[in-house]
Amino acid sequence: MLYLQLFLSFLKVGLLGFGGGMAIISLIQEEVISHGWMTQNEYIDIIAISQVTPGPIGINCATYVGYTAGGIAGSLIASTAIILPSLVIMLTICYIYDRLSERWSENKVFQGIMRVIRILVVLLIAHAAYTLITPASFIDYKSWVIFFTVTLLTTLPMFVKNKMTDIAGHPILLIILAGIAGYALYG
Amino acid sequence: MFFQLLWTYLKIGTFTLGGGYAMLPLIEKEVVDRHQWLDGKEFLNMMALAQAAPGLIAINSAIFLGHRLYGWKGVIACVLGAALPSIVIILLIAMFFTNIRENATVEAVFRGIRPAVVGLIVAAVIRLVRKI
Numbered sequence: 517m518l519y520l521q522l523f524l525s526f527l528k529v530g531l532l533g534f535g536g537g538m539a540i541i542s543l544i545q546e547e548v549i550s551h552g553w554m555t556q557n558e559y560i561d562i563i564a565i566s567q568v569t570p571g572p573i574g575i576n577c578a579t580y581v582g583y584t585a586g587g588i589a590g591s592l593i594a595s596t597a598i599i600l601p602s603l604v605i606m607l608t609i610c611y612i613y614d615r616l617s618e619r620w621s622e623n624k625v626f627q628g629i630m631r632v633i634r635i636l637v638v639l640l641i642a643h644a645a646y647t648l649i650t651p652a653s654f655i656d657y658k659s660w661v662i663f664f665t666v667t668l669l670t671t672l673p674m675f676v677k678n679k680m681t682d683i684a685g686h687p688i689l690l691i692i693l694a695g696i697a698g699y700a701l702y703g
Numbered sequence: 704m705f706f707q708l709l710w711t712y713l714k715i716g717t718f719t720l721g722g723g724y725a726m727l728p729l730i731e732k733e734v735v736d737r738h739q740w741l742d743g744k745e746f747l748n749m750m751a752l753a754q755a756a757p758g759l760i761a762i763n764s765a766i767f768l769g770h771r772l773y774g775w776k777g778v779i780a781c782v783l784g785a786a787l788p789s790i791v792i793i794l795l796i797a798m799f800f801t802n803i804r805e806n807a808t809v810e811a812v813f814r815g816i817r818p819a820v821v822g823l824i825v826a827a828v829i830r831l832v833r834k835i
Contacts, residue, residue, distance in 0.1 A: 530758050540759065564804050565796060568813055571716050571789025572726065572761040579793040588794065595790055599782060602758030606766040607778070609752050634747040634835045638828060640754070644724040645824040653817035662815060666822030670728070671829050687728050687823050688718045691816060698815020703808055 518586050519593055521551060526578055526597035531605075533574070533598075540574040540598075541566075544581060553585040574598060658701050666690050704773050705780045711738070712765060712784025719761070720816055726761045728823040730768075731830070740772055743834025761785055 525547040533540040541563055548559050562584075566576035575595055582594025620626035654660060669690060673681045683689070711733050719726040727750070735746050753763035765785040769777030796803055803809055 532757060533759070534757050535754075561804060566793075568720070568804070568809060569789070569792050569796060570719055571792065572719070572759045572785065574759040575762070575786050575789040576793050579790050580797055583794060583797045591790065591794060591797075595786060598759070599762055599786065602756065602762050603766060603778070603782070605756050605758070606753070606763045607770060609756055610767055610770045613748070613752060630744075630748060631835065633751045634744065637747050637751045637754070638831050638835060641724060641727065641750075641824065641831070642828045645821055645828060648724075648817075648821045648824070653821065655814060659814070659818040663818040663822045663825075666819045667825050667829075670823055670826035674830060674833075687732050688714065690819055690823065691718055691720060694815040694819030695812040696815070698812045699808065701811075702814045703811035 530601040708780035716788040
């Protein structure tokens with residue numbers, strides 16, 4: 517019964533969770549509290565842990581809640597259930613998108629609409645970056661030094677394309693180096 | 704192809720710290736820049752669809768890419784790759800390190816990583832603006 521409840525709850529979250537990460541976290545919160553799987557404070561801790569561990573926050577949160585409520589089986593059920601609606605809906609969208617791009621790839625209006633959507637997406641991403649500049653993340657001038665160094669190194673290969681700039685601008689390497697820098701500066 | 708997609712998304716899943724948009728520069732680097740599986744326009748179309756659909760943006764984009772490159776097998780490879788690191792790491796933490804949040808070392812490391820992630824996203828915006 518618990519497993520079925522977990523499955524249905526996270527299926528609902530996956531189906532109704534528009535807007536990604538943070539929107540999904542508040543939906544999970546409703547389920548967690550209404551089923552009494554954990555207290556408000558325990559859940560707040562889990563959000564914090566989900567944000568400092570790798571991977572999509574929604575999967576992290578679902579796995580943790582599932583584990584707390586129903587052990588390893590619970591965690592697998594919760595994380596699978598939150599993905600399932602995406603699978604069905606996204607594959608349908610892919611199918612429609614493929615058909616539309618096939619039929620209307622030469623159509624000026626379709627191209628124009630897609631172009632406007634792309635501009636909006638870039639603006640949305642820029643806005644996301646802007647909202648991440650908070651006092652909690654940018655605590656002093658050293659944070660800004662890290663920020664500008666990373667921005668510069670990842671932008672550089674656009675203008676100077678060679679092996680050196682390519683390696684120095686790799687996101688994974690920069691995340692690791694930033695983590696080491698954080699340990700050295702604040703640890 | 705299956706293992707190449709799985710491996711690529713395992714890397715993306717493991718090094719996404721901060722969720723959602725933090726994943727974007729990594730996907731762009733691997734998918735557009737390195738493997739050239741999609742061009743800049745298609746990448747932005749994918750992000751638009753992934754955000755419009757319900758569910759996790761990271762998972763939605765993994766489904767789109769997997770489907771585009773290698774059909775349903777590709778979907779399995781990308782979704783597994785995106786979700787597995789999360790599940791394994793969270794299970795380990797839930798079982799053994801529940802006090803990770805109060806750990807001073809972890810907090811120091813993240814003080815370095817947080818502004819870096821914002822820098823990665825800003826750089827992705829700069830790159831993508833030229834590809835609209």
